[in-house]
Every structure is written in structure tokens, then in C-alpha cells.
Amino acid sequence: MRLRLLVISLLTVSFLGALDHTVVSTSLATVAGELGALKLMSWVVVGYTLASTVLLPVLGKLGDVLGARRIFLSSLVMFLAASLACGFSQDMAWLIAARVLQGMSSAGLQLMSQTIIARVTSQRERPRYMAIIGAAFPIAVLVGPVLGGAITDYWGWQWVFWINIPVGAAALALALVAVPHLEPGPMPRHFDVAGAAVFTAALVALVLAATWAAERSAGPATAAALAISMLGFVAFYFVERRAPEPVVPLHFFANRTIAAGTALSAIIGVGLFSITAYLPTYVQMAYQTTATVSGLVPIATVFGMLTSNLLTGWLASRTGRYRIFPILGTSLGAAGLFVMAVLPAGLPLWVPMIVMAVVGMGTGAFMSLIVTVVQGAAPASQTGTITATINLVRQVGSTVATAIIGGMIGFGVAALLPAGLDASTLTPQLVKGAAPAVQASVAQIYASVFTPIFIALAATYAVGIVAAVLLPHGRLSDEPVPAPQTTSESLSA
Incomplete structure (x- = not known):
């Protein structure tokens, strides 16, 4: 029974994280018009995607060190607070900053949901539960744009974000009961701060280069970002080879x-x-x-x-x-x-x-x-x-x-x-x-x-x-995963 409650909780928050990426698309024009910043409209999506991408390796390592439950619950609380801030945005800069926080917390929800399932099930049981949680993304793609348009038309664009609050609060209450206390791994002697920083900088530069290339409006900036990204990934390779506790262990491959x-x-x-x-x-x-x-x-x-x-x-x-x-x-x-x-x-x-x-x-x-x-x-x-x-x-x-x-x-x-x-x-x-x-x-x-x-x-x-x-x-x-x-x-x- 507790496993079922856990799956329901994880599916709910995974769906919220995935939905927040798709539901906003149909409200962007209205948001940009009311906040008066059409040129910054794309950054409402880019900021969310960028933040959720670059934090993945850092959150994955923190989940192993501090415990998946702690990172999951912290991410959920942060997601609800960021959703509240998005709806109260008075200008586009405020909204973009709140969306960055949403993206950061969404990465934790997505990642820790999969990690928790891996920690409480055997490898044989896991595909069934992982598929249920993985269904959050395609369902969000199917219903997100339609739901976002309806909410914007009838309630106002602020409720595209505020709708997360009651659903997320219910999921949080369920998670406090259903998500088990999982023993974290051994504390690292040295957290790979250098690796995390270099990787984040390289990945941010790569995503910016890709975004600007799609816009076809920033030639020199695109080239500079791409060059910084390539140099950053080369530096990251050498940093990780020497790091005693690498944030992305290359020996895995x-x-x-x-x-x-x-x-x-x-x-x-x-x-x-x-x-x-x-x-x-x-x-x-x-x-x-x-x-x-x-x-x-x-x-x-x-x-x-x-x-x-x-x-x-x-x-x-x-x-x-x-x-x-x-x-x-x-x-x-x-x-x-x-x-x-x-x-x-x-x-x-x-x-x-x-x-x-x-x-x-x-x-x-x-x-x-x-x-x-x-x-x-x-x-x-x-x-x-x-x-x-x-x-x-x-x-x-x-x-x-x-x-x-x-x-x-x-x-x-x-x-x-x-x-x-x-x-x-x-x-x-x-x-x-x-x-x-x-x-x-x-x-x-x-x-x-x-x-x-x-x-x-x-x-x-x-x-x-x-x-x-x-x-x-x-x-x-069929063997249970050892703690x-x-x-x-x-x-x-």
C-alpha cells in the first residue's frame, strides 16, 4: 500500500514538473503582452529549460550524498514557492527569475522521483513503476497546451502557475508520509566544486549557443558561446579525471x-x-x-x-x-x-x-x-x-x-x-x-x-x-537493491 502511495506522489510531482514546461507555451503571447516585454518572451521557456538541465549532475550527486528524500522534498517546496512567485510577477525580469527557480526545482523532482523508485524496488519490479512515472511527460505534452490555453482564457495567465499550489501541496502531504527515509551514501571527502562549476559554465554556454543559433540573430555571440562551451568541456574532462569524487564519474562509461x-x-x-x-x-x-x-x-x-x-x-x-x-x-x-x-x-x-x-x-x-x-x-x-x-x-x-x-x-x-x-x-x-x-x-x-x-x-x-x-x-x-x-x-x- 505504501508503495502505491509513493508512486502516486511521485507521478503527481513528475507530472507537475513536466506540465509546467508545456502548459506555459499557449499563454506566452498573453504574458508578454501584459508585462510589456515581447523580446524577452522566449526566455520564459529558455530560462526554465536551462536551469533544469545544468543542475542535473549537481542534484544527482547531492541526492547520493544527502539522501534522495531530502532533495526531493526541498525541490517540491521550492517548486511551489517559485510557482507562487511566477503568478505574482510584475515584469518579465521577475517572471524569468521565478521560472529559473522553477526549472531548478523541477530538475530535482524529475531526478529524485526516478532515484527513489530505484532505491525502493528491485531491478525486476522497477520498469513497471518507472514507466508509470515516465508517463508524466507524454501526458503533459498531450494536455499541457490545451490546458494552458483554457486557463489563460478563463482564469488569467497567473493561474497557469498558481494551479500548481493546491495540487503540489496535496502531493507534498502525501510525500511526507509515503517517501521513505533512505540512507544516503558516504559523505565525500571532497565535493567536486571545480567540476560542477566548469560543467555548469560549459553547459550554459552550449544551451545559449543552441538557443541563439535557433533565433539566427546573434552570430558573434553564438560563435563565442560555442567556443566557450567547447573549451569548458575539454577542461571538464581533465578536471574529472583528477577529481577524487567526480560529479560525473567518467569511469562509468x-x-x-x-x-x-x-x-x-x-x-x-x-x-x-x-x-x-x-x-x-x-x-x-x-x-x-x-x-x-x-x-x-x-x-x-x-x-x-x-x-x-x-x-x-x-x-x-x-x-x-x-x-x-x-x-x-x-x-x-x-x-x-x-x-x-x-x-x-x-x-x-x-x-x-x-x-x-x-x-x-x-x-x-x-x-x-x-x-x-x-x-x-x-x-x-x-x-x-x-x-x-x-x-x-x-x-x-x-x-x-x-x-x-x-x-x-x-x-x-x-x-x-x-x-x-x-x-x-x-x-x-x-x-x-x-x-x-x-x-x-x-x-x-x-x-x-x-x-x-x-x-x-x-x-x-x-x-x-x-x-x-x-x-x-x-x-x-529480482534481488532488492542494497542500501x-x-x-x-x-x-x-
Whole structure:
């Protein structure tokens, strides 16, 4: 019974964290208009994403050192306070600062939810529960934009953030009862402050470079941020090699399961999460649909992901076998994206819906499962650290790939548009009002621009097939996870 209450609590807070990333999108225009800072609008999302990404390795290490329960509860309290501050924002700077705090706390909720499940279940039980918690993201993608629009229209944009308070407070009360007191690992002799600082600086520079590249408005700044990022990651490599207690233990990647699982996690971010933001634009332009109808394709993708995630989690827990699911999943993803690349323009909309649903099913087949597999390959005392690494590569892969795809679309469409059409002012409404010949030309341009993108993403999943095949054979263990040693135990050993 307590485990069920724990899963409900973790699912609720994971859903809140995921929802806060998607629900804001439909209220951004209203927020920017009322606060009078349209140019800063994107930073409401970027600040949240940036903060939630860069803190992952630090929070993972702190979870191992201080205990997952303590970090989880602190993150939840901070998330509620930040949500309250967002709703009371008087200007855009205030809102962005509050969103940064929300992003920081959201990272703790996401990460510690997975860490706690890993600490209280056996590896065999874990896929089922991890799939349930992992369902928070696709559900948030499905309902977030619609819910955000409805709340903004009927209650005001402030309630997009304030709605977290009653739900989060109930989840906090449940968590205080259901989340067990887990023994932390041994206190490190030296916390890797240098590694954490260098890694954070390098990652912030990388995310900023990717964001500015997508905006295509800050050439020198983008180049400088990218250079700083590359130098930072080189410095981070050397710092971590010498650190006695590294924040990201590089020796983990000598383990084949961890190396292959990390690659598969990155492929999810690069291969699917990066393209979903552009699918509605592609459908509106290539299939001449309305904005509302264009949302059906990403919805089909996410629904396939949700169904497959829950099914494979249940099957893996029931049978103990896991290797077949990432092999089948990456194969489905590669095949589906290749089919998207060769689909001719003008087909009925249900065709790309089915194809992208297959891609979503392939991704869902190993989305949560691979976290379980990698957690089982790391020492129990470093569960938070390895869980953070898996989530980190997925988010960074998604952020960087999203920026690259955005740049390819912008450059490709601008280069191919016929005379008289400006890419910077081209909208679906403008295209629908144009002559049939112009509509057909724009549809063909978007199809030709997206073709190499889909092929590149299919190739990414093909690399994932190799990574999945490299996963060692084996079955998930029924043995309970041993508690890490406390400081006194480690001293007496």
C-alpha cells in the first residue's frame, strides 16, 4: 500500500514538473503582452529549460550524498514557492527569475522521483513503476497546451502557475508520509566544486549557443558561446579525471551497459524530442491544414509513445527481459522516420499520423526502460549520479538538435522560396490565401527541406540500433537493491 502511495506522489510531482514546461507555451503571447516585454518572451521557456538541465549532475550527486528524500522534498517546496512567485510577477525580469527557480526545482523532482523508485524496488519490479512515472511527460505534452490555453482564457495567465499550489501541496502531504527515509551514501571527502562549476559554465554556454543559433540573430555571440562551451568541456574532462569524487564519474562509461544506455538516451532527445516542436509547422505547410488540425500528428506521436512506454514497462517486469525492447524500438524509429522522408506531399493526414505514431511507439519502447537498465549497472550508492547523467544527455541532445533543425528549416525555406515571398513573414494563413500554384510550391519546398532532416533523424535511430545490440544479454534481477553504506559503516569497513 505504501508503495502505491509513493508512486502516486511521485507521478503527481513528475507530472507537475513536466506540465509546467508545456502548459506555459499557449499563454506566452498573453504574458508578454501584459508585462510589456515581447523580446524577452522566449526566455520564459529558455530560462526554465536551462536551469533544469545544468543542475542535473549537481542534484544527482547531492541526492547520493544527502539522501534522495531530502532533495526531493526541498525541490517540491521550492517548486511551489517559485510557482507562487511566477503568478505574482510584475515584469518579465521577475517572471524569468521565478521560472529559473522553477526549472531548478523541477530538475530535482524529475531526478529524485526516478532515484527513489530505484532505491525502493528491485531491478525486476522497477520498469513497471518507472514507466508509470515516465508517463508524466507524454501526458503533459498531450494536455499541457490545451490546458494552458483554457486557463489563460478563463482564469488569467497567473493561474497557469498558481494551479500548481493546491495540487503540489496535496502531493507534498502525501510525500511526507509515503517517501521513505533512505540512507544516503558516504559523505565525500571532497565535493567536486571545480567540476560542477566548469560543467555548469560549459553547459550554459552550449544551451545559449543552441538557443541563439535557433533565433539566427546573434552570430558573434553564438560563435563565442560555442567556443566557450567547447573549451569548458575539454577542461571538464581533465578536471574529472583528477577529481577524487567526480560529479560525473567518467569511469562509468567503461561499462558497456552504461555506455550503450547513455547513447540510447541521447538518441531519444536527438531523434524524436527535437522534431516534435516543428511537426505542426511541417504539417500546416506541406499538408495545407489549420493550426488545430496540425496538432494531430504530434498528438499521435506522443500517444504512441505513452502506450508503448507503459506496455514495455509491464512486459519487462513480467519477463525480466529488456534487450529486445530497445532493439525493436530503435528499428521502428529508424523505419518510421525514413518513411516520413519519402512520403509525397498531398497525402491524407492520417498517413503521417500513423507513421509518427509508429516512431512514438518505437521511442516509448525503451524511453523509461533504459533508465532502469543503466541504474542497475551502477553502484547503488551512485544511483542519483547515474540517473542524472542519463537524463542530462537526453535533454542536451534535444536542445542542441532542436536548434540545428530550426536553423536548417529557416535557411532551407528562405533559399528555396520563389520571388515575392519572404521567409520571415511567411505564415500558414498567408499561404492559404495565395494562388493554388503558390500553395503547391510552398508545400513542395517544405517537403524537400524536411526530407534530409527526417533522413538524418532516421540515421540517428539506426545508430541506436547498434547501441541496443551492444547491450549485454541478461535478465533484470529480482534481488532488492542494497542500501549504500553510511559514513560510519564505510569507516569501519
